[in-house]
Amino acid sequence: xxxxxxxxxxxxxxxxxxxxxxxxxxxxxxxxxxxxxxxxxxxxxxxxxxxxxxxxxxxxxxxxxxxxxxxxxxxxxxxxxxxxxxxxxxxxxxxxxxxxxxxxxxxxxxxxxxxxxxxxxxxxxxxxxxxxxxxxxxxxxxxxxxxxxxxxxxxxxxxxxxxxxxxxxxxxxxxxxxxxxxxxxxxxxxxxxxxxxxxxxxxxxxxxxxxxxxxxxxxxxxxxxxxxxxxxxxxxxxxxxxxxxxxxxxxxxxxxxxxxxxxxxxxxxxxxxxx
Amino acid sequence: xxxxxxxxxxxxxxxxxxxxxxxxxxxxxxxxxxxxxxxxxxxxxxxxxxxxxxxxxxxxxxxxxxxxxxxxxxxxxxxxxxxxxxxxxxxxxxxxxxxxxxxxxxxxxxxxxxxxxxxxxxxxxxxxxxxxxxxxxxxxxxxxxxxxxxxxxxxxxxxxxxxxxxxxxxxxxxxxxxxxxxxxxxxxxxxxxxxxxxxxxxxxxxxxxxxxxxxxxxxxxxxxxxxxxxxxxxxxxxxxxxxxxx
Numbered sequence: 001x002x003x004x005x006x007x008x009x010x011x012x013x014x015x016x017x018x019x020x021x022x023x024x025x026x027x028x029x030x031x032x033x034x035x036x037x038x039x040x041x042x043x044x045x046x047x048x049x050x051x052x053x054x055x056x057x058x059x060x061x062x063x064x065x066x067x068x069x070x071x072x073x074x075x076x077x078x079x080x081x082x083x084x085x086x087x088x089x090x091x092x093x094x095x096x097x098x099x100x101x102x103x104x105x106x107x108x109x110x111x112x113x114x115x116x117x118x119x120x121x122x123x124x125x126x127x128x129x130x131x132x133x134x135x136x137x138x139x140x141x142x143x144x145x146x147x148x149x150x151x152x153x154x155x156x157x158x159x160x161x162x163x164x165x166x167x168x169x170x171x172x173x174x175x176x177x178x179x180x181x182x183x184x185x186x187x188x189x190x191x192x193x194x195x196x197x198x199x200x201x202x203x204x205x206x207x208x209x210x211x212x213x214x215x216x217x218x219x220x221x222x223x224x225x226x227x228x229x230x231x232x233x234x235x236x237x238x239x240x241x242x243x244x245x246x247x248x249x250x251x252x253x254x255x256x257x258x259x260x261x262x263x264x265x266x267x268x269x270x271x272x273x274x275x
Numbered sequence: 276x277x278x279x280x281x282x283x284x285x286x287x288x289x290x291x292x293x294x295x296x297x298x299x300x301x302x303x304x305x306x307x308x309x310x311x312x313x314x315x316x317x318x319x320x321x322x323x324x325x326x327x328x329x330x331x332x333x334x335x336x337x338x339x340x341x342x343x344x345x346x347x348x349x350x351x352x353x354x355x356x357x358x359x360x361x362x363x364x365x366x367x368x369x370x371x372x373x374x375x376x377x378x379x380x381x382x383x384x385x386x387x388x389x390x391x392x393x394x395x396x397x398x399x400x401x402x403x404x405x406x407x408x409x410x411x412x413x414x415x416x417x418x419x420x421x422x423x424x425x426x427x428x429x430x431x432x433x434x435x436x437x438x439x440x441x442x443x444x445x446x447x448x449x450x451x452x453x454x455x456x457x458x459x460x461x462x463x464x465x466x467x468x469x470x471x472x473x474x475x476x477x478x479x480x481x482x483x484x485x486x487x488x489x490x491x492x493x494x495x496x497x498x499x500x501x502x503x504x505x506x507x508x509x510x511x512x513x514x515x516x517x518x519x520x521x
């Protein structure tokens with residue numbers, strides 16, 4: 001049962017705006033990227049999610065000053081917070097890696113976190129890190145800049161035992177000199193999108209999918225949670241793309257894309273919002 | 276029930292008129308004291324989202340005749356915190372539509388069992404005029420948190436770091452270490468120095484945040500207003516500090 005596969009997460013954000021560049025008519029007019037040839041086991045169903053914001057999902061500007069990044073931090077072993085989650089420090093970093101604010105999750109509020117960070121109009125485009133001794137270092141980011149104080153998402157902290165169990169269930173060997181990428185593809189109302197295929201650095205192989213919070217060994221596309229996991233990635237920047245069918249019988253079309261920095265021995269979580 | 280939740284004593288009903296087009300989304304109100312006299316000056320901090328569950332975004336000054344007005348970034352549910360030096364702070368919550376102007380009223384206040392939970396005097400009866408909200412009088416200042424050593428330092432041309440020293444006699448600080456920036460109308464919650472305990476009581480110590488500055492800070496108000504509250508709704512005096520010259 002692999003809770004380890006389930007990792008969703010999010011909070012923070014990255015500069016890959018969904019919706020592209022509004023000022024670039026040529027880019028707006030460009031045909032959507034198609035995944036071809038289709039990988040073995042590609043879904044035949046239409047991507048299961050609300051995608052009405054596709055093509056115009058650029059965040060509203062932020063009000064310069066400070067912005068509270070809000071979300072929840074829990075453990076993978078207890079994602080529903082049936083017991084009090086730990087109080088851990090969450091530190092926010094700019095896209096350039098400068099620390100810009102830190103706060104602590106609140107066990108009395110089911111792990112709620114709110115980190116005040118300075119922002120200009122483009123919003124928060126960096127990443128958030130939890131580096132607590134009881135868990136593997138966990139950094140999360142989004143492909144969409146955070147410009148409002150709406151709850152941005154959840155982090156489920158992963159232990160080494162979680163990863164070991166996950167490796168056993170998936171029949172792989174975990175290499176601690178590499179990193180683990182996890183995440184979820186979301187729709188326009190922030191639910192997961194089912195029937196999507198993930199591509200990492202141009203490859204669809206090596207990506208595992210989840211069934212809710214359990215491993216889905218053998219699955220070849222996302223379930224309704226939209227979650228995925230990519231173990232043993234080399235450290236460095238990586239490009240993640242999600243493809244799905246917008247109409248029955250249509251091609252696998254790019255739904256979202258983003259970048260993330262994979263760090264050795266660290267869980268990197270990326271939240272993909274529609275482009 | 277955790278103590279922090281105690282402060283969520285019901286919600287204040289909202290009534291207003293629906294605007295249209297590009298009219299602002301706006302909250303306003305008027306507070307009075309135990310003798311029905313308007314209270315001021317005071318402070319309002321607003322969090323986007325349910326009260327005590329949202330994120331601090333906006334604020335406003337309570338000025339003449341106890342009146343205040345705050346422009347919101349959007350419609351939705353907002354938590355409202357009303358402060359006056361001589362009174363216990365008053366939390367409230369409203370849901371407002373986009374482009375709507377709402378006046379807080381007390382007609383639907385669900386004050387709850389404040390006395391049972393806190394041992395403090397009961398919430399006051401409300402005036403017949405429901406647009407007046409009577410604040411609960413603070414008859415014991417000994418358990419109020421203290422805010423000291425406010426510092427605002429420029430990191431560079433665009434960034435300013437704000438730090439405050441906070442302590443509480445009965446060690447039950449809430450997350451509400453708050454600041455209001457007069458120049459922008461922004462409300463800020465400062466980051467804590469350590470984790471809360473299992474009851475949600477935050478530690479004494481240095482709280483801080485960093486703020487991006489813009490043209491409004493060059494041409495507008497430079498006064499910042501600070502307030503601290505504990506989990507039983509006791510608050511510090513409102514402390515006002517001007518930004519240092521750049």
